[in-house]
Amino acid sequence: MLVLAFDTATPAVTVALHDGRRTLAESTVIDARRHGELLMPGVSAVLGDAGVAREEITHIAVGTGPGPYTGLRVGLMTAQALATALGVSSYGVCTLDVLAYESGLTGPFLVATDARRKEVFWAEYAGQRTRVRGPAVDRPGDVPGDLPILGYGAKLYPEAVGAARIVAGAPEHPSAAALAALAAEEIAAGRTAGAVLTDPRPIYLRRPDAKIPGPPKKVTVL
Amino acid sequence: MGTPVKTEPLVLGIETSCDETGIGIVRGHTLLVDAVASSVEEHARYGGVVPEVASRAHLEAMMPTVDRALREAGVKLADLDAIAVTAGPGLAGALLVGVAAAKAFAYGLGKPLYGVNHLAAHVAVDQLQHGPLPKPCIAMLVSGGHSSLLLVPDVAHGVTSLGSTVDDAAGEAFDKVARVLGLPFPGGPHIDRVAREGSGSAIPFPRGKADDGTLDFSFSGLKTAVARYVEKNGGSMNIADVAASFQEAVVDVLTRKALAACRLHGVDHLLIGGGVAANSRLRALAQERCEQVGVRLRVPRPGLCTDNGAMVAALGSELVSSGVSPSELTIPADSSMPITMVTA
Ligand SMILES: [Zn+2]
Numbered sequence: 286m287l288v289l290a291f292d293t294a295t296p297a298v299t300v301a302l303h304d305g306r307r308t309l310a311e312s313t314v315i316d317a318r319r320h321g322e323l324l325m326p327g328v329s330a331v332l333g334d335a336g337v338a339r340e341e342i343t344h345i346a347v348g349t350g351p352g353p354y355t356g357l358r359v360g361l362m363t364a365q366a367l368a369t370a371l372g373v374s375s376y377g378v379c380t381l382d383v384l385a386y387e388s389g390l391t392g393p394f395l396v397a398t399d400a401r402r403k404e405v406f407w408a409e410y411a412g413q414r415t416r417v418r419g420p421a422v423d424r425p426g427d428v429p430g431d432l433p434i435l436g437y438g439a440k441l442y443p444e445a446v447g448a449a450r451i452v453a454g455a456p457e458h459p460s461a462a463a464l465a466a467l468a469a470e471e472i473a474a475g476r477t478a479g480a481v482l483t484d485p486r487p488i489y490l491r492r493p494d495a496k497i498p499g500p501p502k503k504v505t506v507l
Numbered sequence: 508m509g510t511p512v513k514t515e516p517l518v519l520g521i522e523t524s525c526d527e528t529g530i531g532i533v534r535g536h537t538l539l540v541d542a543v544a545s546s547v548e549e550h551a552r553y554g555g556v557v558p559e560v561a562s563r564a565h566l567e568a569m570m571p572t573v574d575r576a577l578r579e580a581g582v583k584l585a586d587l588d589a590i591a592v593t594a595g596p597g598l599a600g601a602l603l604v605g606v607a608a609a610k611a612f613a614y615g616l617g618k619p620l621y622g623v624n625h626l627a628a629h630v631a632v633d634q635l636q637h638g639p640l641p642k643p644c645i646a647m648l649v650s651g652g653h654s655s656l657l658l659v660p661d662v663a664h665g666v667t668s669l670g671s672t673v674d675d676a677a678g679e680a681f682d683k684v685a686r687v688l689g690l691p692f693p694g695g696p697h698i699d700r701v702a703r704e705g706s707g708s709a710i711p712f713p714r715g716k717a718d719d720g721t722l723d724f725s726f727s728g729l730k731t732a733v734a735r736y737v738e739k740n741g742g743s744m745n746i747a748d749v750a751a752s753f754q755e756a757v758v759d760v761l762t763r764k765a766l767a768a769c770r771l772h773g774v775d776h777l778l779i780g781g782g783v784a785a786n787s788r789l790r791a792l793a794q795e796r797c798e799q800v801g802v803r804l805r806v807p808r809p810g811l812c813t814d815n816g817a818m819v820a821a822l823g824s825e826l827v828s829s830g831v832s833p834s835e836l837t838i839p840a841d842s843s844m845p846i847t848m849v850t851a
């Protein structure tokens with residue numbers, strides 16, 4: 286098995302290659318504005334580092350967000366088109382699930398990422414791989430409960446979420462290495478349409494901003 | 508230099524600069540398929556294109572539209588010689604979806620990527636219908652997003668801007684006037700239809716910048732004049748006359764400036780492209796005025812004038828045959844890509 290994984294739902298443009306046992310190579314660049322420029326070169330660099338030809342890839346896993354839409358779509362469009370070009374299957378994984386898995390936490394906790402506009406995307410977990418609520422988008426102060434919380438969304442709003450709840454040393458952004466490892470485990474277990482692996486489609490959580498216009502404005506002032 | 512150049516390359520073109528997800532496949536100058544998925548109906552109730560709605564629709568439509576295009580053309584992805592994509596100008600988020608898809612196809616298939624200029628693609632598309640472009644030619648591109656006059660010595664190697672709109676694009680003026688007249692979005696086809704029952708000389712609307720000696724356009728004064736007229740005459744106005752007179756003012760200026768460009772640069776071939784080139788009055792008046800001065804007019808059929816994937820594939824094919832170097836995987840989607848850049 287050779288799983289190519291990437292996530293573009295946060296400021297991290299992260300790519301990794303996993304053989305089912307370990308991460309062969311990974312690349313992560315934090316740049317919230319250049320996902321489209323960084324992703325394919327990142328894929329190319331990771332395959333180069335691992336000494337793997339693209340034809341050897343067996344599966345693609347991609348973060349489905351939620352995350353700022355422009356960057357998020359780069360990852361999903363890339364996963365869909367690359368999977369078709371290579372003739373392999375592609376799977377989506379909720380980006381918050383990747384952070385939860387990567388945290389290694391066993392008890393209940395929350396994950397929050399930056400949703401911009403002074404809001405966070407968040408979900409609640411009973412453990413490392415069990416999401417029990419969400420994903421949802423809310424103002425940081427409206428995220429319910431008092432569980433420990435991790436992710437860049439928590440770090441951005443320590444006062445609103447309560448600084449004492451923030452899990453020290455936990456990852457802020459998802460890493461593709463964790464995404465690849467989680468996807469590889471699920472694929473190996475045959476759970477390709479379960480709670481973790483989904484279709485590679487975006488989780489938006491908000492409707493597009495658009496207003497239906499009123500009647501044309503007057504141009505004459507009489 | 509020295510690389511063998513493929514003369515009849517098989518190229519897939521991806522266009523997502525606005526609200527149409529266009530996938531075209533060409534072999535040399537032969538169009539094999541032009542598949543379009545449009546989100547225009549989702550935008551109609553907003554009276555204009557909503558960028559986020561367009562971007563979401565591109566992601567949804569991309570793979571099904573590529574599948575359909577390949578099936579209808581009877582080709583496999585592996586048969587392609589190159590992937591071309593609109594790199595700009597256009598809506599940033601919308602462009603980005605197409606560019607991401609193109610990079611993934613190119614990398615996954617091990618084929619060259621060409622990030623191309625949308626305006627140059629509007630020029631190149633005519634080769635699919637009328638054969639090789641005369642070198643040089645003057646091109647006038649008029650749509651909801653652009654109004655430009657270009658000098659095109661060779662579309663694969665460089666295009667010079669001679670003039671452009673200083674305010675609204677021509678198609679934008681059609682959309683705005685249509686709204687004032689209570690006609691649906693997009694306005695172009697509706698004004699064209701309603702104007703057939705009216706007189707283009709009924710109301711003397713202003714011709715912005717018509718005689719200012721430049722090759723630039725201005726449509727915002729005209730748009731305001733129409734709005735004023737409608738406000739003043741409201742119930743008693745003849746909507747067909749308003750539509751026809753507005754349309755006449757637009758196409759009068761467009762054709763005058765286009766022929767002025769031909770005269771100034773001593774070029775006897777004029778090409779008109781972009782969505783507004785589908786306007787029946789523009790086509791008729793341009794034909795009439797070109798004949799008067801011995802300029803040969805080329806206008807692609809309406810389906811090739813509006814944004815589509817075939818135009819991108821056509822330019823891609825021209826670039827491959829001309830031995831132009833492919834783009835890097837690092838290219839950005841450039842919402843304000845200058846016309847002087849044919850490739851990214
Ligand atoms: Zn266009």
